[in-house]
Amino acid sequence: MxxxxxxxxxxxxxxxxxxxxxxxxxxxxxxxxxxxxxxxxxxxxxxxxxxxxxxxxxxxxxxAPEGSIDHRKGMRIVLWLGGIIPTIVLLALLAYSLPYMKxxxxxxxxxxxxxxxxxxxxxxxxxxxxxxxxxxxxxxxxxxxxxxxxxxxxxxxxxxxxxxxxxxxxxxxxxxxxxxxxxxxxxxxxxxxxxxxxxxxxxxxxxxxxxxxxxxxxxxxAEQARPARPSDDPGARLFAANGCSGCHGIAGVTAPSRIGPDLTHFGSRRTLAAGILPMTTANVAKFIRHPEKTKPGVRMPSFPQLSDDEGVALARYLQGLK
Structure with a gap:
């Protein structure tokens, strides 16, 4: 039980x-x-x-008692219940569903x-x-x-x-x-x-x-159409020094890029890494340094050379892009 x-x-x-x-x-x-x-x-x-x-x-x-259905009657049952009625039902369902497929x-x-x-x-x-x-x-x-x-x-x-x-x-x-x-x-x-x-x-x-x-x-x-403003934030300097603009574009700050995600309004999104992680400073910093630990096979390179403090500074800069 x-x-x-x-x-x-x-x-x-x-x-x-x-x-x-x-x-x-x-x-x-x-x-x-x-x-x-x-x-x-x-x-x-x-x-x-x-x-x-x-x-x-x-x-x-x-x-049913044995012999209650002869061969002729059995074949008639098979014909109607196994062929004619199922065909009618399926055709009716098809005709009913076709308008929804338009x-x-x-x-x-x-x-x-x-x-x-x-x-x-x-x-x-x-x-x-x-x-x-x-x-x-x-x-x-x-x-x-x-x-x-x-x-x-x-x-x-x-x-x-x-x-x-x-x-x-x-x-x-x-x-x-x-x-x-x-x-x-x-x-x-x-x-x-x-x-x-x-x-x-x-x-x-x-x-x-x-x-x-x-x-x-x-x-x-209309808000999303506005470009970001250049900044002298430590995180912005780290973004430039580590070549992040080679893959990511920030309108008003860098040239557009067709390699990685656009980050112009990155901080206004609720999640990180395509809906996988909550948008927190710790998660952003972790993903920047070791994206492969969150997403195996991801094409974004890792940045283990960044210290914990540098990762946090870069994450806070990106979160400020709203």
């Missing part, structure tokens, strides 16, 4: 662990994810009905967000109509009630862009751009994830998704 109780508790705990509102298709904040949940429920009900019918048929077959239309006036999957982080560029792109990384903000078009590509290997509560998965393929048009309806902070194995730290490649009211999003985007 104890073994059965323990097994029941373990199964229940695992099931409950999958019930969340920040990364679940069953807790949608976007129109497309709500459609996916609706189809899931319809398919689930259909599967339960079919399974129940098969169970009743099995029960009848087991309890891509959401986008217009030139809609916001476009280009996202490139890298090992193991996300390059993000907002392209408001008629304005210069605004660079970011590892965090995506979208306005509620507006259509947003994602332009998705893989920078090195195949990745898969998935925000469960917003829409379905979309592969990110090097040399090709795939489009995913979405519409968020509920503000909040959610989570996205790479859904295609892409290397050693595939499971450590996540990102925050913040759905904001339109006015708040417009104000935030």
């Amino acid at each position: 104890r073994g059965k109780s323990s097994a029941t508790l373990i199964v229940t705990a695992n099931v409950l662990a999958g019930c969340n509102t920040h990364q679940s298709t069953l807790a949608p904040f976007g129109v497309d994810a709500a459609d996916i949940r609706h189809l899931f429920i319809i398919m689930l009900v259909g599967a339960v009905v079919i399974a129940g019918g098969v169970a009743l048929l099995m029960r009848h077959a087991v309890r 891509p959401r239309p986008a217009s030139p006036a809609d916001l476009t967000i280009a996202v490139d999957g890298e090992q193991f982080w996300w390059r993000v560029a907002y392209a408001p109509p008629g304005r210069a792109p605004i660079l970011s990384a590892n965090e995506i903000r979208i306005p509620t009630g507006r259509t947003v078009a994602f332009r998705l590509s893989g920078g090195d290997v195949v990745h898969s862009f998935w925000i469960p509560g917003l829409a379905g998965k979309m592969d990110m393929i090097p040399g090709r751009i795939n489009s995913l048009v979405v519409r968020a309806e509920k503000p909040g902070r959610y989570r996205g994830q790479c859904a295609e194995f892409c290397g050693l730290s595939h499971a450590l490649m996540a990102f925050d998704v913040i759905a904001m009211p339109p006015a708040a999003f417009d104000a935030w985007l």
